Amino acid sequence: MANTQITAEPGQSQxxxxxxxxxxxxxxxxxxxxxxxxxxxxxxxxxxMTIDVFDVRDGGRWRYVSTDAEGNxxxxxxxxxxxxxxxxxxxxxxxxxxxxHVALESLTLEERDGKTxxxxxxxxxxxxxxxGMVASGMEHGVRDSDARxxxxxxxxxxx
Amino acid sequence: MANTQITAEPGQSQxxxxxxxxxxxxxxxxxxxxxxxxxxxxxxxxxxMTIDVFDVRDGGRWRYVSTDAEGNxxxxxxxxxxxxxxxxxxxxxxxxxxxxHVALESLTLEERDGKTxxxxxxxxxxxxxxxGMVASGMEHGVRDSDARxxxxxxxxxxx
Numbered sequence: 531m532a533n534t535q536i537t538a539e540p541g542q543s544q545x546x547x548x549x550x551x552x553x554x555x556x557x558x559x560x561x562x563x564x565x566x567x568x569x570x571x572x573x574x575x576x577x578x579m580t581i582d583v584f585d586v587r588d589g590g591r592w593r594y595v596s597t598d599a600e601g602n603x604x605x606x607x608x609x610x611x612x613x614x615x616x617x618x619x620x621x622x623x624x625x626x627x628x629x630x631h632v633a634l635e636s637l638t639l640e641e642r643d644g645k646t647x648x649x650x651x652x653x654x655x656x657x658x659x660x661x662g663m664v665a666s667g668m669e670h671g672v673r674d675s676d677a678r679x680x681x682x683x684x685x686x687x688x689x
Numbered sequence: 690m691a692n693t694q695i696t697a698e699p700g701q702s703q704x705x706x707x708x709x710x711x712x713x714x715x716x717x718x719x720x721x722x723x724x725x726x727x728x729x730x731x732x733x734x735x736x737x738m739t740i741d742v743f744d745v746r747d748g749g750r751w752r753y754v755s756t757d758a759e760g761n762x763x764x765x766x767x768x769x770x771x772x773x774x775x776x777x778x779x780x781x782x783x784x785x786x787x788x789x790h791v792a793l794e795s796l797t798l799e800e801r802d803g804k805t806x807x808x809x810x811x812x813x814x815x816x817x818x819x820x821g822m823v824a825s826g827m828e829h830g831v832r833d834s835d836a837r838x839x840x841x842x843x844x845x846x847x848x
Contacts, residue, residue, distance in 0.1 A: 543702060543812070589748045589768045609748045609770050611781040611791055620791045622770040622781065632770055632779050634793040636814065653702070655795065655812050 534676045536669055543660045545668075547650040549676050553683040555641040558648060559616040561679060561686075562637060569594075571678035574671045577604075588613045592621065608635075623652065631659045693835045695828055702819045704827070706809040708835050712842040714800040717807060718775040720838060720845075721796060728753075730837035733830045736763075747772045751780065767794075782811065790818045 537546040551558055561567045565584040573579045573596050582593040582605075593607035605626035611634075612620055619637040624630075633654045640647040654660040696705040710717055720726045724743040732738045732755050741752040741764075752766035764785035770793075771779055778796040783789075792813045799806040813819040 541700075544814075589750045591748045609768050609781075611768050611783070618789055620781070622768075622779070622793065624770070630777055632793065632795070634781065634791065634812065634814065636791070651814060653793065653812055653814050655703075655793065655810060 534673055536672060538660065538664050541657060543654045543657050545652045545654075545660060545663065547648075547652075547672055549648050550642070551646050551648060551680060551683055552644075553646055553687060554644060555616050555639045555646045557683060557686060558639055558646040561682060562619070563614060567682065567686075571682045572675050574674040575678065582607075586610065586614050608632075625663075628662070631655065631662075633659065633663075693832055695831060697819065697823050700816060702813045702816050704811045704813075704819060704822065706807075706811075706831055708807050709801070710805050710807060710839060710842055711803075712805055712846060713803060714775050714798050714805045716842060716845060717798055717805040720841060721778070722773060726841065726845075730841045731834050733833040734837065741766075745769065745773050767791075784822075787821070790814065790821075792818065792822075 534549045563586045565581045577596040584592045596604045608622035616639045623633045693708045722745045724740045736755040743751045755763045767781040782792045
């Protein structure tokens with residue numbers, strides 16, 4: 531199984547996440563942009579995710595809510611900049627628990643010998659915002675999400 | 690006349706611009722969001738600016754084009770994240786001359802004794818992107834824009 535690499539250089543305001551998936555690029559892109567697929571893998575396993583809106587186009591809004599076992603809700607929203615493509619998708623990102631702290635996220639998918647190399651760059655408005663995201667336990671969510679995405683991609687290819 | 694402060698710390702990916710204007714906050718906000726006013730001050734004096742679209746709402750797109758004396762066109766576009774307010778407006782920003790290099794911009798307006806303190810933070814996806822924007826002669830455009838905005842605000846209050 532491929533390893534997820536999470537890079538957060540000290541004193542910088544970015545988080546870079548990379549991972550290779552054993553699936554063609556178009557399928558990986560679909561898993562990122564089709565709400566019916568996204569809801570099956572995004573977020574840690576112990577949270578339930580519901581999608582409020584996911585309008586994949588230039589200026590389209592997205593919003594989803596994660597709910598824990600106690601019923602606490604965590605909302606996230608943003609907007610797509612430019613038309614999302616497998617080459618390059620850019621969106622804004624805001625956790626509603628700390629409103630006004632907006633980040634910019636880019637997603638690039640690169641096909642390599644039938645596998646897909648996924649690179650996500652999250653750029654925060656300050657090092658403090660970035661450090662806050664790292665401290666929030668984001669890594670657990672990313673690793674769970676990537677494992678779930680790998681499982682979903684296997685099901686979609688073998689189903 | 691107030692001075693525009695432009696801060697670009699070495700090794701960081703941001704540009705922070707601050708300036709005080711002798712005008713109430715609502716008027717300064719209107720100058721930033723009403724296309725008929727924006728076109729009168731944004732950009733250096735030696736370029737002609739035309740607004741293609743400027744849809745001030747959550748997910749609304751904006752695009753403008755600056756044209757120099759030789760007819761060369763420089764396009765810029767982005768999208769608003771969240772509903773723009775005088776307190777806080779967030780948008781993405783892309784210069785079409787270097788596509789794929791998207792920045793995140795925030796605008797905060799603070800009223801102080803009838804004057805308005807304006808703070809713009811531009812966050813780039815890399816230090817190289819930020820340095821490229823600084824090297825592009827951005828400072829000349831910012832200083833011209835702020836002087837033109839000051840003149841416009843005076844006209845609007847005295848007219």
